[in-house]
Amino acid sequence: MKLLKRILRIVFALVGLLIIAVLIIIGVDSQKTSYLKIDNLSDGNVNTYLITHANVIPMTNDTVLKDQMVYIKDGVIEEVAANIAIEGVDVIDAKNSYLMPGLIDMHVHVWDRYELGLYLSNGVTAVRNVWGMPMHLRIKEDVNTNEIVSPLFFTSGPKLTGPEFIGDDNLNLTTPEEAKDKLVSYKERGYDFIKTYYGLTPDIFEAVLEQAKISDVDVVAHPSQKVPYSYHFDPQIKSIEHTEEFIQQPLNYTLDTVKLKEVIDLYAGAKHSAHCPTLVVYHNIYQMLIDDNILESEALDYMNPMIRKEDSKAQFDRWHNSKLEDASVTERIKDQHDFHLYIIKKLHEADVRIICGTDAGIGVTAPGFSIHKELEFYKEAGLSNYEVLKTATVNAAQTHSIMNKMGTIEGGKVANFILVDRNPLSDLSTLQHPSTVFIMGRKLDRSILDSFEEKAKNRKNLIASGLRYAENLMIEK
Template identity: 70%
Template sequence: MKILKRLLKIVFALIGVLVLIGIITLWVDTIGTNYLKVNKNEPTSINSYLITHVNVIPMNRDTVLVDKMVYIKEGIIEKIADTIEVRGIQIFDAENKYLTPGLIDMHVHVWDRYELGLYLSNGVTAVRNLWGMPMHLRIKEDVNNDEIISPIFFTTGPKLTGPEFIGDDNLQLTSPNEAKEKVISYKKRGYDFIKTYYGLTEDIFDAVIEQAIISDMDIVAHPSQKVPYSYHFNPQIKSIEHAEDIIQQPLNYNLSDTLKLKEVINDFSISKHSSFSPTLTVYNNIYQMLIDDNILESEQLQFMSPLIKKVDSKAQFDRWHNTKLRDSSIVKAIKDQHDLHIKIIKKSHKEGITFICGTDAGIGVTLPGFSIHQELAFYKEAGLSNYEVLKTATINASKTHSIMNNMGTIEVGKIANLLLVDENPLVELSSLENPIYVFVKGRKLNRETLNSYNEKAKNRKNLIASALRYLENLIIEK
């Protein structure tokens, strides 16, 4: 008995030490992102000022308002006019540069707070995180309470999957009642949206939709292969993700099935309540992995989460590299499918389908922040005008959910999420890549500060801290 007691004491002591190490590890990681903390000693007027000599791209119409003044009051756009008289306020001379709404990335996977700075550095002033975990609720709370400098943060709950879709990152629902309970729970805990995923059978999917209506929660759908693709055109589903799922499901990998593709696009165009987030970049990155054997050692991957780089990036690279060793034709097959994705966008655009810009950043080799510019370039390649491209990451995105309606354009009453750029992006889209200033809730961030966010995130050493936060998710959700 005495030996057993000693063993238990040793075990509890070891557990205590491990818990203490975990707490210290997370604390150190938190200290590492203190550069994003809001300085409460800053003057209260920091989010109030008058911008002068600025060319405004309002994005509620295809135009440029030349040489205007914009009055920002406490982080909100108060007035836009040729002349504005305001006393006792800071004047910010824009020197005839261009002011656009901040970009919105509607499909991201956030792994730590360093990534928030990467999004801001690339002009992304709002994100929709589509793989919710407890850590995301803490980020959301700190953003909403103005504790940290960050894009405005929205998040779904954990991915809802069917009973056959196995994996530690998935939540296998086995009954309609369980599905309803999860939706109720996510609403109560503070998640913004529901994300449906692979494997949801019709009865479980129906239960999710029914409870989402009752709980007033919009659904974001990664299509389930257990129901017809057209099943996702439901008013409660506000966006459908991924162009590749059109290939994988209704086309059944038959890239030449033009009749079926026309049918899908027609169904999409009729469904006016659903937006399409094609995430072209993430699939193109499969092709990039196939043609670049050294991509994991590239400089760009230094901005990826160390945990994801070690686990997911490597697993994806190994999968496609090994496939290429067995069958070299896979390189052309993936490139052909990506090219078809571009054609789908071109055909869908002609039918009036609403696109919203999402990158699937944060997994594989798709970088947080930087990837949005590649995604926008693909829409341009598909034949959209610069104005139409910019709409996908501004006004279209903001109209997707009612809780996002207060951003996406430069209008009186909207949140002052803005970019100041050298050239007119309606002429030169690449001008969005390095904004001179980013304004998030009215707070001005200059290029020097934004560059420092990149440097802080580069080659960060927080693998264990990220793993602990993921472990927390598994313990709570499983």
Template identity: 65%
Template sequence: MKIIKRILKIVFALIGLLVLIGIITLWIDSSGTNYLDINKNESISNNSYLIKNVNVIPMNQDTVLVNKMVYIKEGIINKIADTIEVNGIQIFDGEDKYLTPGLIDMHVHVWDRYELGLYLSNGVTAVRNLWGMPMHLRIKEDVMEENIFSPSFFTTGPKLTGSEFIGDDNLNLSNPSEAKDKVISYKDRGYDFIKTYYGLDKEIFDAVIEQAKISEIDIVAHPSQKVSFSYHLNFQIKTIEHAEEIVQQPLQFDLDTIKLQPIIDSISQSKHTNYSPTITVFNNIYQMMMDDYILESESLKYMNPLIKKTDSKEQFERWFNAKKEDPTTVDRIKKQHDFHMTIVKKLHEAGVTIICGTDGGIGVTLPGFSIHQELNFYKEAGLSNYEVLKTATVNASQTHSMMNQLGTIEEGKIANLLLVDENPLVELSTLRNPTYVFVKGRKLNRETLDSFNEKAKNRKNLIATALRYLENLIIEK
């Protein structure tokens, strides 16, 4: 009996030690991102001022408002005019540069707070996180309370799927009643949207949609193969994710434009359905097969270390081996990517609202940086620069009512803005390095933005990320 008690004491002591180590690890990781903390008493936190000598690209119309003044009051765009007089306020010289709405990435996977800085440095001032975990609710709270510099932050709950186990990253639902309970719970806990995923069968899916309507919470759908593709055109579903899912599900990998057209028409006829093609993440499969050393590349130093060690490595090995076993795989993937571009072109021609999403944060798809590649793909697909910019500004902001204050430069809108050297309606690349990023009116200069990149590069928070993921498994499962 004494031996058992001693063993139990040792076990409890070890558990206590592990908990203590975990707390210390998370604290150290948290302190590593204190450079994002907002000191509301410092001048950099001043969110009321007058911008002069600036060319405004409002994005509610295809135009440039030349040589304007913009009054930002407490983080809100108060007035835009040729001349504005406000006494006792800071004047900021736009130096004849261009003021645009901040970019919105509508499909990301955030793993740590370092990534928030990466998004900002690339001009992304709002993100929609589509793999919700408890840590995202804490980020959301800090963003809403303006404790940290971050893009405006919106998040789904955990990914909902059916009873079939397809990975511990999903929340398996066994019956309609459980599905309704989860929707209610996620809304009550502060998640903004419901994410439905591959493997969700009709009976449970119906229950999710029914409860989402009652709970007044929008659904974001990664199409499920258990229902028809047209099923996802339900009014409660605001966006469908991934051009590749059109290829994989209704087309069954048949890259036929004639068979594609009825699918495009059905999406167009639904009127309310927005589509997020996420071209970049699939194209990165091709990039992995073309570059045997991509995991050692300079760019991958910005990826979360746990993701790089697991998901990035697993994806690379999968496609490296596929290429090795069948060299024609490379050509097949390239042809599918090209067909995705055709899908974007057809969606646009049919009047479907396209919203920009990258799937940043998984595989080798970098947080922040990838949005510029995604926008370039839309341009290659035939969209004008203005139409391309709409996907990451006004289109995105109109997807959900809670995002309506973003996406355009108009009086009453939140001052999430970029100041860039050239006119992006002529030169998209100017968006890659904004001179200033404004987050709810607070100004971040290029030097500060570059420091965000450096802080995130080669970060050593693998264990901290794993602990947060473990927290998710414990709480959500």
């Protein structure tokens, strides 16, 4: 009996030491991102001031309002006018630079807080995270309570899949009742949206939509191949993800323009539905096929080390091996990407609302930086610069009611801006290096933004990231 007690004491001691070690590792990682804490920013608490001499791109229409003043009070736009008489507030001289709403990336995968700084440094002032885990609820809480400077943060719950689509990154549903229970739980815990994924059967899919309506929670749909594509135009589904899924599903792996028209007509007839293309993540397959050294590229220095070690390498190996087996795969992937551009052109011509999303954070698609390439593809597909900018501002903000206070520069909207040197209505490339980013009225100059990038480059938080993912598996699976 004494021996058993001694063994138990040793076991409990070891478990205790393990817990302490885990807490220390996560605590150290959290301390390394303390540069995002608002109290650590020199003017982090200043969110009332007057901007002068700004060329304002309001995004309410295709225009530039020359030499304007913008009055910000407590992080919200009070007034935009040629002359504003206000005393006792700080004045920021925009020096005839261009002020436009911050960009919104509607499809990201966030793995750590370093990535929040990367989004800000690239002018992204709001993100929609679509693979929810417990750590994302903590990020959301810290953003909403003004603990950290970050893009406005919205997150779905875990990816909901059907019983056959097994994987530690999925939440497998087996019955309609289980689906309803999960939705209720996610809403209560603070997840903003429901994310549907592969393999949802008709009965489970319908249960998700039914409960989503009852619980008043929006659905973001990665199309399920177990139901017709037309199922995804239910009013509760606010956006349908990935242009590549047109080809994988309704077009049955063909570049068929006749079948495509049928899908375009579905979108055109469902005015509530937005499409989120994520063209850049698919195009990066082509990049992996033509660049054997892509895993050593500078862009990969900004990826989370756990993703870089596991997902980036796995994706590269998959496509490298595919090319060894069939050299024509490179041309096929390029052809499909070009067809994606044609799809965007046709969606735009049918007046379908396109919202910018990149699928950043997985594969070789770097957080923050990838949005600029995504916007370039929309331009290549035939959208004007103003129409391109709408996808990442007005259109994105209109997708969910909880995001409606963003997307334009007008009274009552949150002060999420970027200040750039040139007119983005003429030159989209100016978005790649904003001189200043304003988030909820807080001003971040280029030196701060550059420091965010430097802190995130080649970060050493592999173990901490793994522990947070293990937490997800224990809580959500």
